[in-house]
Amino acid sequence: MSSTVIFQIQSFLILALIYLGVYHRKNRALHVKIMSSAIIWDLLLILQIEFTRSAILKASKVMTNPMLLKIHLFFSIGSVVLYVLMVLTGRKILAGEKGVQKKHKTLGWTTLVFRTMTVITSFWAAWPQATA
Ligand code: HEM
Structure with a gap:
């Protein structure tokens, strides 16, 4: 099994874990x-990709359409930025701060869209021949 397939399976499992976490959004603990595990796993996945093949550099070489890579990077970098905001707002809710819940909710659904788009667009970055 190639490393690309192993990365994509992990990426899909992380997304499934995030959906499970949203399903259990009313059960705080x-x-x-679930969300902390998914975020840590996702960060570890980025490290794995970086250490095995220096993803961004390689992807930009093999991509037939650099626009597709840019769209993929937009969603994947956006997801990581959103993770930081989710942890910050989530911790505030746990600390009992008022008024953050709505923010966490809006950002949460945005994160879900971004992370889903990351998996969908990763097929462009990982399998450039399919887009040719
Ligand atoms: C990808 C990451 C995450 C997503 C997509 C997400 C999404 C959500 C959503 C949609 C809700 C429901 C809000 C509502 O209906 O009012 C929620 C609630 C909540 N989240 Fe997250 N969340 C994430 C990460 C986190 C993290 C890392 C923490 C803590 C450090 C956290 C703590 C909470 C808490 C305390 C609630 C309130 C639960 C309740 O209603 O009692 N979340 N989250």
């Missing part, structure tokens, strides 16, 4: 556990 479980929600926090």
Whole structure:
């Protein structure tokens, strides 16, 4: 099995974990556990990709359409930025701060869209021949 396939399977499992965490959004303890695990796993996945093949550099070489890579990077970098905001707002809710819940909710659904788009667009970056 190629490293690309292993990365994509992990990426899909992380997304499934995030959907499970959103499903359990009313169960605080479980929600926090699932989301924290998913975020840590996702960061570890980025490190794996970076250390095995220096993803961004290689992808920009093999991509037939650099626009597709840019769209993929927009969603994947956006997801990581959103993770930071999710942890910050989530911790504030846990600390009992008022008025953050709405922000966490809006950002949460945005994160879900961004992370889903990351998986969809990763097929462009990983399998450039399919777009040719
Ligand atoms: C990808 C990451 C995450 C997503 C997509 C996400 C999404 C959501 C959503 C949609 C809700 C429901 C809001 C509502 O209906 O009012 C929620 C609630 C909540 N989230 Fe997250 N979340 C994420 C990460 C986190 C993290 C890392 C923490 C803690 C550090 C956290 C703590 C909470 C808490 C405390 C609630 C309130 C639960 C309740 O209603 O009692 N979330 N989250």
